[in-house]
Amino acid sequence: MPSSSRAPTGRLAPSPTGRLHLGNAWAMLLAWLAARSRGGRVILRMEDIDTVRARPAFAGQMQRDLEWLGLDWDEGPHFQSHHLDRYEAAMEDLRRRGLVYPCYCTRKELRGLASAPHAGEVGPVYPGTCAGLSSGDCAAREAQGRRPAWRLRCSDEPATFVDARRGEQRIAPASLGDVALRRSDGVWAYQLAVTVDDAAMGVTQVVRGEDLLDSTPWQVFLLGLLGAPAPQYLHVPLLVDASGERLAKRHGSVELAALREAGVRPAAVIGWLGARAGLLDTPIPMPCAAGELIPRFTPAALPSGPVSTPDGIAALLRRLG
Structure with missing residues (x-):
């Protein structure tokens, strides 16, 4: 990120209209690292103004998923429906x-x-x-x-x-x-x-x-x-499926809850995402905690184009962990 004398205030801002998936984890890990790598704060905001699709149960599940990944926050959760x-x-x-x-x-x-x-x-x-x-x-x-x-x-x-x-x-x-x-x-x-x-x-x-x-x-x-x-x-860059389509909530097999139920450990998810982001020295992903990536984070390391998610990602991550 551009240099600044002040530590940034970043935010994680999911929409509680479904369960978090691997693509969400990718974007939120990078947002969390961008703030933490510069000693910054993180705000959690639930963007729930879509009153037809947003559900409190999804918001609660999202918080548990973020905690499972080791992504913490300093303020919130705030809810747009309260503002x-x-x-x-x-x-x-x-x-x-x-x-x-x-x-x-x-x-x-x-x-x-x-x-x-x-x-x-x-x-x-x-x-x-x-x-x-x-x-x-x-x-x-x-x-x-x-x-x-x-x-x-x-x-x-x-x-x-x-x-x-x-x-x-x-x-x-x-x-x-x-x-x-x-x-x-x-x-x-x-x-x-x-x-x-x-x-x-x-x-x-x-x-x-x-x-x-x-x-x-x-x-x-x-x-x-x-x-x-x-x-x-x-x-x-976006995380995409094997056909090049952006991961979305309809990709149920890569929901964090589904990965967890398949026996995948959070360190395997973070390690795989960190490797895809160019933050690890080895091309072979290694399990690690989110905090271990903080000193390695730099926007320059990120790939120039979309990042492909292979078929059978749950089995791959389970073997990794």
């Missing part, structure tokens, strides 16, 4: 300043953007269809039973941030479209919630998968509007 007033206050400030607008586009209309030539890495770029609606236009749409989402008016000025692997990045938020901050069903969007929470909690270091790199210009722009500094960023 709804915080998001409301931020939205009201943005609304008062004319920085957000209601969007009445239906899901079908938004899906139609997916095949447009301006579709981006984070999805179709919203073209500002509702950005210029008058109060009469809005009233007419609401009379039809439409409820608005709320979008941020994004700037053409580049948002500048430094990624510890990729260097300085300059990306105009408007090139990604006007991002939604609140859904039409009233649920707060990821981009607003994580940005407001990072600012409120004093997070100065964000380590996450490189699939979220394209979200960063929006968040840096929003932090500036809220008067908060941008943290240091490190977007790490």
